[in-house]
Amino acid sequence: MTQEITRATFDEVMVPNYAPSAIIPVRGEGSRVWDKEDKEYIDFAGGIAVTALGHSNPTLVDVMREQAGKIWHLSNVMTNEPALRLAKKLTEKTFADRVFFANSGAEANEAAFKLARRYAYDHFGPEKHEIVAFYKSFHGRTLFTVSVGGQAKYKEGFEPTPAGIKHCDYNNIEQLKAIISDKTCAVVMEPILGEGGIIPADLEFAKQVRELCDQNNALLVFDEVQSGVGRTGTLFAYEQTGVTPDIMTSAKSLGNGFPVGAMLATDAVAKSFTFGTHGSTYGGNPMACAIAEAVVDIIDTPEVLEGVKKRHDLFVAGLNAIDQKYHVFKEIRGMGLLIGAEVVDQYAGNAGKFLAAAAEEGLFVLVAGPDVLRFAPSLIIPEQDIAEGLARLEKAIATVVEQTQAA
Known part of the structure; x- marks a missing residue:
């Protein structure tokens, strides 16, 4: 007998670190999702900037089925063809020479931070170990990554956390100048703050961060977990900054929902991860890498990347039109389809x-902190879905405005 699964089941069997909505999606196609009651939703959330090619993408389904019929997993005492093909493509398409595969963005960042410290240890000694990052940044939920992340709430109750980490305000070069030193091994930054409110880096700021790193023999680490793999209209956002990092991380869109992460580095830096210094049981497994290779092949095309820029303009125009009627937005910002x-x-x-009201209208959106609505849909979302989703958003906003005025 099949057991009935409801939202109440979560409260019975799951650790209560999440508070999921009452909606239980059971089926998705493209940028549409259906729940257990067969209610349809338009997806402007993309699984938090993950499903870059939509739900149940037929090409990716075929790739998954083909690889599933070959081999799923190998220990890392061997390599495999999908991992090598994907690594070769990533190095050919970016500044990087070497790749380490993991299972998530947090794991990719964990590897990046460890590599930065190991590189400094190898070349300058143990005193050069400090990491500088930015307030409001987010780099994952491991103990190391929440410590580098610039949001104290994620560290609360887990102290003592790793030491040797400093923070300053994003886009504030004078604050960075005040805390970077010869003890700094790396500066870690998102080219566009994601969880911190969708705030792009000022181009001059990014350039000066690179210069400060060079002056202090520190590595520049770009966290492109959310901004990478086409999300901003180029394969990676760093391409639009005019700045090249020494280490970069990727995940989210890279697997379109299949767990995969990657840390990319120059050859000179990567050499510090010698045999046995780091590892991952599942990182680089054939299933994940076969799917990720197909994702990269599809996204890194003029059609998709130019389409991201066009869809960005449609979103911004639509949000501005809503704002002209209801005056609810202070600022609309972002890059590509991270808005x-x-x-x-x-x-x-x-x-x-607004998020809750949108769900009532059949629309998935996100927040980026308590003050910002976030939109991170499929990069190939049909234009008619954008129009319909914005219409549903307008209804949701009208409802919230009306309720607020009546209160």
Whole structure:
């Protein structure tokens, strides 16, 4: 007999670190999702910037089936063809010479931070170990990555956390100058703050960060877990900054929902990960890498990348049109299909109300902190889905505005 599964089942059997909505999606196709009651939703969330090619993408389904019929997993005492093909493509398409595969963005960042410290240890000694990162940044949920991340709430109750980490304000070069030193082994930054409110790096700021790293013999680490693999309209966002990092991380869109992460590095830096210094049981497994290779092949094309820029303009125009009627947004910002709409002071702290109202109207959106609505849909979302989703968003916003005025 099949056991009935409901939202209440979560409260019975799952660790309560999440508070999922009552919606239980059971089927997806492209940028549409259906729940257990067969209610349809348009997906502007993309699984938090993950399903870059939509749900149940037929090409990826075929690749998965083909690889599943060959081999799923090998220990890392051997290599495999899909991993090598994917690594070769990533190095050919980026600044990097070497790749390490992991299972997630947090794992890729963990590897990056360890590599940065190991490189400094090898070349300058143990005193050069400090990492500088930015307030409001997010780099994952491991103990090391929450420590580098610039949001204290994620560290609370888990202290003592790893030491030797400093923070300053994003896009504030003077603060960075004040804390970077000859003890700094790396500066870690997102080219566009994701969880921190969808804030792109000022180009001059990014350039000066690179210069400060060079002056202090520190590595520049770009976290492109959310911004990478076509999300911003280029394969990786660093291409738009005019700055080249020494280490870069990727995940999310890389697997379109299949767990995979990657750390990319120059040859000179990667050499510090000598035999036995780091590893991952599942990292680089054939299934993940076969799917990720297909994702990269599809996304890194003029058609898709130019399409991201066109869809960006459609979103921004639509959000501006909504704002002209309801005056709820302070600023609309972002790159490509990673877009943030900061709410006006009247709704500060209540971005979640718009998210909940949107779900009622059959639309998935995200927040990036309590004040910003975030949109991170499929990179190939049909234009008619954008139009319909924005229409549903307008209804949701109208509802929240009406409720607020009536209160």
